[in-house]
Amino acid sequence: MSESTPINPNSQPNEAIESPNQEVTITEDRNAKTRQLLGMKGASAGETSIWKIRLQLMKPITWIPLIWGVVCGAASSGNYTWTLENFLKSALCMLLSGPLLTGYTQTINDYYDREIDAINEPYRPIPSGAISEKQVISQFVLLLLLGYGVAYTLDLWAGHPTPTVLLLSVFGSFIAYIYSAPPLKLKQNGWLGNYALGASYIALPWWAGHALFGELNWKIVVLTLFYSLAGLGIAIVNDFKSVEGDRQLGLQSLPVMFGVQTAALICVVMIDLFQGLVAGYLVSIHENLYAAILVLLIIPQITFQDMYFLRDPIANDVKYQASAQPFLVLGMLVTGIALGHAGI
Numbered sequence: 001m002s003e004s005t006p007i008n009p010n011s012q013p014n015e016a017i018e019s020p021n022q023e024v025t026i027t028e029d030r031n032a033k034t035r036q037l038l039g040m041k042g043a044s045a046g047e048t049s050i051w052k053i054r055l056q057l058m059k060p061i062t063w064i065p066l067i068w069g070v071v072c073g074a075a076s077s078g079n080y081t082w083t084l085e086n087f088l089k090s091a092l093c094m095l096l097s098g099p100l101l102t103g104y105t106q107t108i109n110d111y112y113d114r115e116i117d118a119i120n121e122p123y124r125p126i127p128s129g130a131i132s133e134k135q136v137i138s139q140f141v142l143l144l145l146l147g148y149g150v151a152y153t154l155d156l157w158a159g160h161p162t163p164t165v166l167l168l169s170v171f172g173s174f175i176a177y178i179y180s181a182p183p184l185k186l187k188q189n190g191w192l193g194n195y196a197l198g199a200s201y202i203a204l205p206w207w208a209g210h211a212l213f214g215e216l217n218w219k220i221v222v223l224t225l226f227y228s229l230a231g232l233g234i235a236i237v238n239d240f241k242s243v244e245g246d247r248q249l250g251l252q253s254l255p256v257m258f259g260v261q262t263a264a265l266i267c268v269v270m271i272d273l274f275q276g277l278v279a280g281y282l283v284s285i286h287e288n289l290y291a292a293i294l295v296l297l298i299i300p301q302i303t304f305q306d307m308y309f310l311r312d313p314i315a316n317d318v319k320y321q322a323s324a325q326p327f328l329v330l331g332m333l334v335t336g337i338a339l340g341h342a343g344i
């Protein structure tokens with residue numbers, strides 16, 4: 001099964017076990033259902049449980065980097081200790097950045113993308129008719145309000161005189177709105193949209209995690225915004241799967257603007273260069289060991305870029321992300337620990 005081919009939603013799991021072909025069908029069906037629930041491409045349509053459809057809209061697979069960002073921020077604060085209270089605080093902040101605010105972001109994005117998804121991903125809940133537009137609107141409003149409630153609770157818990165986490169959440173949800181909704185629809189512009197995405201995925205949850213355990217300062221803000229330029233590269237990877245639909249609808253993604261191969265090259269240069277420059281910064285603050293680990297973590301990413309992504313960015317985008325991203329996110333944590341160690 002190709003990464004982007006939805007499998008037949010009508011295949012019957014119970015017909016199994018009679019022949020190897022039918023076993024393959026069952027495995028494919030299960031894979032497609034898991035993909036559907038996590039919000040990955042190559043999913044099957046035909047889900048009937050409204051709760052599973054709602055979860056599918058929230059694309060759980062995309063929560064991971066934002067949850068991770070909170071961990072990096074807690075590390076960079078230099079104040080995280082393993083107490084039950086700190087653990088619960090960070091878990092609540094992860095709930096905020098993952099299921100609630102990323103869930104809100106993905107739901108609102110699917111709502112405003114319903115026409116383009118009818119071309120690129122017709123099995124998504126809205127174009128497939130699995131959920132009504134009214135139900136989708138009530139879902140993103142509820143997630144947003146719950147998010148603000150949790151953010152304010154975290155501010156009270158951390159004793160913030162200014163409700164920093166709430167302000168970050170309001171700012172993040174505003175960026176998420178203008179990213180997806182007209183008239184701005186930042187995602188229509190390849191550079192701006194992908195930077196908004198990269199920065200929101202790396203910098204915003206990092207700031208929230210840092211603010212929860214320490215004082216958010218401009219050095220952390222600038223450095224994470226700089227790191228987000230590597231996130232911009234990661235965001236570009238997401239654009240290859242929809243190049244045809246984007247072209248038809250006039251979306252200026254990088255693969256549409258520069259062509260697939262040049263965009264892939266820009267993408268990997270951004271990813272490697274900005275992580276490398278962050279490693280350089282770590283050397284400048286005498287965190288040489290962490291800088292060396294960060295460089296070591298860039299090497300497998302370059303290997304996977306060469307093995308998969310640059311050879312065929314459209315066919316291998318998901319394979320590349322799955323292989324290389326763990327090294328990128330580990331690098332983020334190494335950087336967070338280094339900053340905490342240096343007392344930045």
Ligand SMILES: C/C(=C\COP(=O)(O)OP(=O)(O)O)CCC[C@H](C)CCC[C@H](C)CCCC(C)C
Nearest residue numbers: 097101102109168169172176179196200205208
């Ligand atoms: C919707 C997003 C990506 C999907 O984009 P796209 O439509 O191009 O791709 P698909 O075809 O795969 O759907 C993510 C957009 C992110 C957004 C700009 C901002 C996110 C904000 C955070 C959730 C806020 C976190 C705040 C905090 C305090 C933890």
